[in-house]
Amino acid sequence: MEPTQKTVLANGIRVVTETMPQVRTASMGIWVGTGSRYEPASQHGISHFLEHLFFKGTESRSALAIAQAVDALGGQMNAFTDKEHTCYYVKVLADHLPAIVELTADMLLHSSFAPEAIEKERQVITEEIKTYEDSPDEVVQDLVVQTIWDGHPLGRSVIGTRKAVAKLTREDFVRYIERRYRPDNIVVSVAGHVTHDAVVELVERHLGGWDGRTTAQPTEVPTLSPSVAIRMKEIEQVHLCLAARGCAQEDERRYVLAVLDNVLGGGMSSRLFQEIRETRGLVYTIASYSASYREGGLFVVYAAMSPENGPEVVRLALEEIARLPGSLDEPELHRAKESLKGSIMLGLESTGSRMSKLARSELYYGRQIDFDEILGRIDAVTLEGVTAMAREIFTPDAVTMAAIGPFAARSAARADLERTFADSLHLLAPRPAVPTGA
Numbered sequence: 534m535e536p537t538q539k540t541v542l543a544n545g546i547r548v549v550t551e552t553m554p555q556v557r558t559a560s561m562g563i564w565v566g567t568g569s570r571y572e573p574a575s576q577h578g579i580s581h582f583l584e585h586l587f588f589k590g591t592e593s594r595s596a597l598a599i600a601q602a603v604d605a606l607g608g609q610m611n612a613f614t615d616k617e618h619t620c621y622y623v624k625v626l627a628d629h630l631p632a633i634v635e636l637t638a639d640m641l642l643h644s645s646f647a648p649e650a651i652e653k654e655r656q657v658i659t660e661e662i663k664t665y666e667d668s669p670d671e672v673v674q675d676l677v678v679q680t681i682w683d684g685h686p687l688g689r690s691v692i693g694t695r696k697a698v699a700k701l702t703r704e705d706f707v708r709y710i711e712r713r714y715r716p717d718n719i720v721v722s723v724a725g726h727v728t729h730d731a732v733v734e735l736v737e738r739h740l741g742g743w744d745g746r747t748t749a750q751p752t753e754v755p756t757l758s759p760s761v762a763i764r765m766k767e768i769e770q771v772h773l774c775l776a777a778r779g780c781a782q783e784d785e786r787r788y789v790l791a792v793l794d795n796v797l798g799g800g801m802s803s804r805l806f807q808e809i810r811e812t813r814g815l816v817y818t819i820a821s822y823s824a825s826y827r828e829g830g831l832f833v834v835y836a837a838m839s840p841e842n843g844p845e846v847v848r849l850a851l852e853e854i855a856r857l858p859g860s861l862d863e864p865e866l867h868r869a870k871e872s873l874k875g876s877i878m879l880g881l882e883s884t885g886s887r888m889s890k891l892a893r894s895e896l897y898y899g900r901q902i903d904f905d906e907i908l909g910r911i912d913a914v915t916l917e918g919v920t921a922m923a924r925e926i927f928t929p930d931a932v933t934m935a936a937i938g939p940f941a942a943r944s945a946a947r948a949d950l951e952r953t954f955a956d957s958l959h960l961l962a963p964r965p966a967v968p969t970g971a
Contacts, residue, residue, distance in 0.1 A: 537891065537901045538729040542736065544743055545717030549891045549901070550732050551724040553884060559630050559725030560884035562622040563637060564892040566720075567713035569693075570616045570686040570826070571750055578693015579701055579709055581614040582658055586706065587621065588612070589650040591643040594636075596650070602636055614691050617826055618896065624885055627726035631735055638739035641714070646703050658698055665692050669772040669937040670818075672764075674835060677774035677935035678824075680762040685755040687826055711745070718747040720895050724887035754781075754828040761951055762935045771843045771938030771950070772835075775850060777926045779823045779830030782897045788910040789918045790823050790832065790926075795869040796861065796919070797821045797854065798834055799876075802868070804853045805834065813849065815842045827897070832926055840938055840946040844953035847934070854927050855960040858920045866919065870911050877907060929958040 537551045568580050589596045603610045608625035610633075621641070625633050665671055675690040682688035721740070723732045757778060780787040798805040798821025805819050819836040834854075838846050880886055881904070894901045934954045940947035 537903075539895070539901070540729070540733045542716070542733075542741055544741060545715075545719070545746075546736065546740055546743070547720045547895055548729075548733050548736050549720065549722045549895050550727060550729045551887050551891055552727060552729065553725050553887065556884060557627060557726050558624060558884055559627040559723055559727050560622065560624045560888040561630065561633065561637070561721065561723045562620050562888050562892050563641065564720040564722065564896060565619045565621075565714055566617070566718040566747070566896060568614055568616045568618050569689045569691045570752070571713060572686070572689070572709075575697065576701060576705060576709070577689055577697040578658075578691075579697075579705060580619055580713075581691055581693055582654070582698060582701055583706055583709060584612045584614045584619050584621075585654050585658060586646055586651065587640045587644050589654060590645050590647060591639045592645055593643065594639060599636065599640065603633070606632055608633060616687055616689075616691060618892075620889075620892070622885070622888070630723070630727065630732075634735045634739050642740070642743060646706055648703060651703055651706075655698060655701075658693075659695055662692055662695050662698070669766055669768055669770075670835070670837060673772040673774050673935055673937045674833065676762050676764065676937065677776045677833060677933055678831065680760050680935050681757055681776045681831065681933040682755040682829075683758040683760070685753075687755050687829065712748040712750075715745040715747040716740070716743045719743075720892050722888045722892035722895070724891060725884040752828055757931055757933075759931055759933045761933070761954065763940060763947060763951070764937045765939070765941040766937050767939050768937075769839075769939075770837045771840050771936055771940075771946075772837045773843060773846070773934070773936040773938075775834040775847070776933045776935070777832050777928075777931055779832040779926065780825055781829050782825045782827055784825075784830070785910075786918070786922060787823070787825055787830070789914050789922045790830075791873055792866070792869050792911065792914045793857075793919050793922050794821050794823050794832065795873045796865065797857065799869070800872060802872075804857070805836075805850060808853055809836070809846055809849050813845075815846050815849075819846075819850075840940070843936070843938070843946065843950045847950065847954050848957045851932075851954075851957040851960050854923070858923045861916060861919060863916060866914075866916050870914060874908055874911055877911075878904070924963065927961050928963075929961045932958060932961065 539549045606629040610623040612621045623633050679688045721736050780790050810816050816836050816838045821834045823832050
């Protein structure tokens with residue numbers, strides 16, 4: 534029997550499972566294909582707000598009763614919203630899976646959305662937004678996305694704004710559910726000590742009566758709007774991001790970009806970490822990452838430093854990026870690939886991570902990408918491929934910088950940062966080929 538299996542119910546719900554007989558727990562996620570990119574601009578944050586509301590009581594259970602039911606099973610239950618998905622997930626002893634499926638189905642199908650619960654949660658989310666606004670390391674990463682993808686829905690933050698959240702009504706939530714929370718837009722993924730047929734029977738019993746179809750919503754490829762965005766905030770450090778084009782989820786070169794990411798800023802031996810933190814001592818935190826969505830992706834470098842160090846960090850980061858195509862060799866490439874493979878495999882040892890992998894594979898590719906394929910794709914990455922990728926995505930006209938820091942009190946520091954960024958972009962210009970022979 535294959536460890537991973539898939540069944541599509543008559544109403545369109547996709548059920549994917551992975552049997553892990555060596556454990557005694559099960560992780561389940563109910564993934565809805567909706568997030569901040571699918572929201573009307575006037576309802577920015579509705580996906581995240583709605584995720585909260587599903588925990589606030591049903592026709593037969595109060596919010597307290599839901600929490601007590603999960604605790605009584607020894608379970609861990611939560612949810613998250615991102616740009617393209619919302620997930621309601623739980624981990625329990627496998628024997629308790631029937632009870633948790635019934636509870637989760639009750640939340641999704643019979644939530645009451647009582648007016649008093651909505652108002653109370655509006656206050657909670659307002660406080661959450663304030664907490665987010667007090668976290669410049671998070672805000673700057675949203676700011677760089679908003680800047681480089683200016684005007685595109687993928688540029689919106691997930692959490693929403695206080696102004697938009699204040700205006701959302703019960704009717705808005707009901708209409709949004711009718712458009713986006715439909716069975717053909719749902720993936721139920723389960724990993725752990727389970728059998729596929731038993732999971733399908735549970736999902737069919739409790740969610741098989743869910744009907745309706747998702748309202749089609751056109752999407753478009755985001756175009757880059759390279760620029761500079763700087764915000765003033767009275768804090769001790771400057772939090773800074775550099776962003777360039779990345780790979781969409783369906784772009785097979787995403788494995789090449791993952792290796793490039795590992796070389797530049799993926800760990801303690803990465804170039805940015807070694808040069809800017811270890812050798813120069815200019816930062817405590819510096820790292821890179823790639824973010825991939827259906828129609829596009831980004832590659833981002835994040836760092837935090839004292840205001841006076843900002844210009845040098847920017848210059849050195851761009852120097853390291855520019856230096857990579859001509860200096861990467863096979864031993865460094867091999868180390869990066871082995872490091873990447875190790876981190877992926879170590880990250881997939883829990884039932885929760887396996888559950889997430891099942892769902893994301895189904896949502897983006899409509900099939901399961903097994904471990905051998907992942908490792909094979911990484912092994913197939915070549916020196917020439919990484920070099921070409923670096924030259925393609927890091928060009929002077931395609932890099933955005935965003936920064937948050939105490940710039941009003943140090944206007945010279947702000948001007949110096951902007952000037953250094955502009956002056957250093959020439960480092961990314963293509964270099965003429967070196968002639969060979971006499």
